[in-house]
Amino acid sequence: MTFLEKRSIKKMKKKMKKYLITGGSGFIGSAIVKKLVWNGHNVRVLDNNLRGASERLKEVAGKIELVQADIRDAAAVQKACKGVDSVIHLAYLQGTQFFYTKPELVLDIGVKGMINVIGGCIKENVKEIAVASSSEVYNMPPKIPTDETAPLMIPDPLNPRYSYSAGKIISEIMTINYGRKNFDRALVFRPHNVYGPDMGWEHVIPQLVLKIRKIAAATAENKIKVPIQGTGKETRAFIFIEDFVDGLMLVLEKGEHLGIYHIGTMEEMPIAAVAKEIGNYFGRQVEIVPGEAAKGSPARRCPDTTKLKKLGFKPKTPFREGLRITAKWYGQNSEKQPKISQNRGKLYEK
Numbered sequence: 509m510t511f512l513e514k515r516s517i518k519k520m521k522k523k524m525k526k527y528l529i530t531g532g533s534g535f536i537g538s539a540i541v542k543k544l545v546w547n548g549h550n551v552r553v554l555d556n557n558l559r560g561a562s563e564r565l566k567e568v569a570g571k572i573e574l575v576q577a578d579i580r581d582a583a584a585v586q587k588a589c590k591g592v593d594s595v596i597h598l599a600y601l602q603g604t605q606f607f608y609t610k611p612e613l614v615l616d617i618g619v620k621g622m623i624n625v626i627g628g629c630i631k632e633n634v635k636e637i638a639v640a641s642s643s644e645v646y647n648m649p650p651k652i653p654t655d656e657t658a659p660l661m662i663p664d665p666l667n668p669r670y671s672y673s674a675g676k677i678i679s680e681i682m683t684i685n686y687g688r689k690n691f692d693r694a695l696v697f698r699p700h701n702v703y704g705p706d707m708g709w710e711h712v713i714p715q716l717v718l719k720i721r722k723i724a725a726a727t728a729e730n731k732i733k734v735p736i737q738g739t740g741k742e743t744r745a746f747i748f749i750e751d752f753v754d755g756l757m758l759v760l761e762k763g764e765h766l767g768i769y770h771i772g773t774m775e776e777m778p779i780a781a782v783a784k785e786i787g788n789y790f791g792r793q794v795e796i797v798p799g800e801a802a803k804g805s806p807a808r809r810c811p812d813t814t815k816l817k818k819l820g821f822k823p824k825t826p827f828r829e830g831l832r833i834t835a836k837w838y839g840q841n842s843e844k845q846p847k848i849s850q851n852r853g854k855l856y857e858k
């Protein structure tokens with residue numbers, strides 16, 4: 509082996525880290541786990557598969573350590589923190605319908621989970637942490653596009669929806685304030701509407717795909733009526749999962765201590781346009797039938813991603829392309845919905 513080869517192996521080894529990914533068998537977590545493994549890192553996953561599925565990690569099975577445990581179990585979390593260099597904390601109860609139906613569970617997992625992760629890191633001397641927050645922390649952003657300095661707020665403590673964002677605000681405040689003294693690097697990232705294959709069933713894109721597919725299958729008409737929540741003028745900016753992971757890798761590599769970063773795109777889209785694009789995928793012309801909006805759902809959402817762009821971020825996947833990939837997956841896997849619901853037990857009981 510030449511001197512140069514030895515030096516580059518030494519350099520690689522130096523850069524290689526051992527990561528703990530909580531929520532690592534979830535939609536975003538599994539994509540991060542695979543990327544880190546392919547980049548040469550060691551990865552341990554902690555998940556109780558409440559919404560996650562180990563099959564999402566099959567490409568890297570044998571290369572990772574899987575810990576099946578509840579994030580609310582302090583001893584299990586501390587044990588999982590042992591010997592790791594960095595923790596990426598994603599375990600949380602995601603899915604809009606649960607914010608309304610299981611707010612106390614959302615908070616139980618969100619708050620106890622965060623306390624346990626911070627506690628585990630401190631006890632096991634883990635010096636780096638990156639915590640998933642959410643675009644939901646703004647709730648009613650004063651400005652669109654919204655930058656990271658906009659105030660975080662809970663508009664109505666009586667609306668159960670805000671259990672989700674309240675848990676995320678607590679998580680951020682804990683990361684920053686415990687981060688100051690106990691970590692060399694504590695990072696917060698706010699994902700904004702991440703989409704892609706196998707993203708779960710309780711989000712606008714999979715729900716519209718399944719609905720439009722079903723309506724289209726029942727008629728030969730070119731023009732189809734599609735009932736939606738809200739007027740269709742509500743907006744979101746979506747980011748494809750692969751681009752999201754690239755954004756997070758930049759934050760992990762270059763993000764500054766106590767930094768807060770949006771990960772998303774600035775392509776703000778009305779939901780009606782999303783439905784029409786899905787209709788195009790199925791070869792149909794969609795006519796929107798407006799319905800009641802979910803209480804507390806923001807009318808517009810679009811992040812200002814200047815900070816992430818300064819780290820070198822450039823999303824690569826056009827919405828139409830990401831949507832085609834996602835719609836195809838849901839078209840081919842629609843029968844998984846009841847099976848997954850059964851496997852994931854009580855969470856989906858009415």
Ligand SMILES: NC(=O)c1ccc[n+]([C@@H]2O[C@H](COP(=O)([O-])OP(=O)(O)OC[C@H]3O[C@@H](n4cnc5c(N)ncnc54)[C@H](O)[C@@H]3O)[C@@H](O)[C@H]2O)c1
Nearest residue numbers: 531533534535536556558559560578579599600602642702
């Ligand atoms: N998907 C998005 O667009 C989006 C947007 C904003 C924020 N986020 C945040 O990013 C993170 C990942 O989201 P996702 O879309 O991959 O959701 P997901 O539901 O697919 O993943 C969350 C994971 O956490 C696990 N989990 C839940 N409760 C647990 C518990 N008690 N113990 C251990 N594990 C538990 C689930 O089993 C699941 O695998 C979450 O923190 C979420 O709030 C996601």
